[in-house]
Amino acid sequence: MAELSDEELCQSVAKGDRQAFELLVERHQARAYRLACSVLGNEAEARDLSQDAFIRLYESAHRFDGRSRFSTWFYRVLVNLCIDYKRRDKWWRKMLPLAGPGDDPDAPGVDPPAPEEGPEVAAMLGQSTGRLREALERISPNQRIAVLLQAQEGLTSREIAEVLKCSEATARVHIHRGLAQLRKLLRDE
């Protein structure tokens, strides 16, 4: 079974194959967790939501029609969960707003807003991964997701557009702006 593609495993999951599901989880757990962690900026929430994405995968595997790659479909599920979570969350925890100023691809590039430096952020300063996480939190969510999907998962602009439900041109703008912002933020590293 290990030699089966993700798409074939997903078809088996749709038929209730738990072994295929376990294998898909093993293949994608690290990426899913890291992506959720980078989007949400919180390890416990990332753990929880990435697991929820796998549960969603188990329950909706029959909806995967094979028109796109499995990873594109799955990351769309995961990103939607993260976005929904942040939408709900911001009401009572005042986290970063979902639509950041950099999300409008037609707007001129803007500098990221100054972060609210809590003790967690301060503790991360001086650590390279911590700095990256901090920098990622300072760019808009769509830019963050676009850059992560490209850098981490190697998704193409077209696939990222599918995940973000936008045009390919817009996805390219998100990638470009996100990388440009990150370069500026990480320059002094």
Place this chain on the structure above:
Amino acid sequence: MTSHPETELVPFLREELSAEERARVQHHLDDCELCRQAMNELAATMRRVSVRLEELPTPEWSAYRRELRLKLAARTERRARWWRPAVAWTTLATAGVGAAMLAFVLWMRPSSPGIAPGVDQLAMEQPETVDIGLLRNYGMVEKLDLLENYDVIEHLDELPPAEQRNGTRS
């Protein structure tokens, strides 16, 4: 020089562009030092992000999967538990709504039993409200649209002979 193809630099690096787009960007890069530099910086940032993401702390995966299995089992159980009473409640609710509708229909039903009378019968039973003469000539009434000139036709015999009418006119 054309405008800088900023957003196409990463797709160019990743070989995502069509042959035509690629040639256009390549042509621009040949002449634009600024874009070449920007492209190299974007590529370096992408590499750095990619490497650093690999360094992010990750959970202990066997514990992660165990937790996931438990969550999945709990969810399946919860759904099963919810489903059983759900079926029972749905059946009960449907029966209740059906009974209520039946009672409403019975309550709204006219008190006199039997089949509802036809229009003609109803008219005959309520003579004070209808023109009996019309009902007696119901066949004609049905053809009223053909008898638009009924008054003229009715008094045809009272008209003077044709010669007389012509004479009067002339």
